Amino acid sequence: MTKKRLTPPLTDADIENLEIGDQVLITGTIYTARDAAHKRLVELLDEGKELPVDLKGQIIYYVGPTPAKPGQVIGSAGPTTSYRMDPYAPKLLAIGLKAMIGKGSRSQEVKDAMKKYKGCYLAAVGGAAALIAKSIKKAEVIAYPELGPEAIRKLEVEDFPAIVVNDCKGGDLYEEGVKKYQK
Template identity: 60%
Template sequence: MSNKIILQAPFSDQTIRSLKAGDMVYISGTVYTARDAAHKRLYEMLECGEPMPFDFAGQAVYYAGPAPAKPGKPIGSVGPTTGGRMDAYSPTLIAEGLKVMIGKGTRSAEVIEAMKQHTGVYFAAIGGAAALMAKCVESAEVIAFEELGTEAIRKLQVKELPVVVAIDCRGNDIYQSGRDAYKM
């Protein structure tokens, strides 16, 4: 069995280039949650030249809307949502420095091209395991758009959040049918 790959967020281009589609990794450090409504707001803010609620450089966004926390817990269940729901906004955010996206499901050709151009990576989180994912969250803090409730942007501190490299920075995609044995 190979060594356990633990990555520290935020991410460098060198780290992202070392990943290959299909790699199982664990993320520790800061991860931000943002779903559809938050992505739309971020996109609109960028178009208006407004400052972002966090610096995108090297950061990871987890497409999740956490359930309310139970007493004594930092967060409730926090499972991934479908990445394609953010495809209209993702190329712009990637161009602004966003390096890592975590979700489930396929991504558009435009998102994959932006990842290749700007050295980004898309991780698949384990769908149906929201309670397990919540156990990896050490702290959670709403940092923007509190009025969106579960879709507010949260800053999470995670320890060994399990993910799979779904699409690497070369465009190799585990969702692609036929999987032409991941190009190098």
């Protein structure tokens, strides 16, 4: 299968071009955030305040990396389970977030928001954290350093591998894939 290339910032057209099961390679800037950072971002939105990062057209990677060893850009950095970010994700899609990278199923509310705002959900291979770290070329904490592994980081990635699980047409690879192999 040919792999599709994604270079953020992403447009509606980039998202419309994606189908479930597509393998993608991401090159450029992506941002990390998980449980605690999401809570803070959405609290800021609810208070009408500015976010520490402009998420329009951007990709958020759900990850809390291990500390970097000397000489490493970042430690091991695989995806965390995404459903914990479900309560927050629709609000971020509404302000222009285009893609999320994690692992595991999303709620109906998140899937609806992806359809409505033209977003998508990508899965990286859970537990392949040492391998994935190889595609991260630069990492910098840009907000909430006190959260440690949960701080928001700006990552420069090159050919970061992921698979489209939810596209903006309502497709779900987890459901379709399982149907295909169920006995």
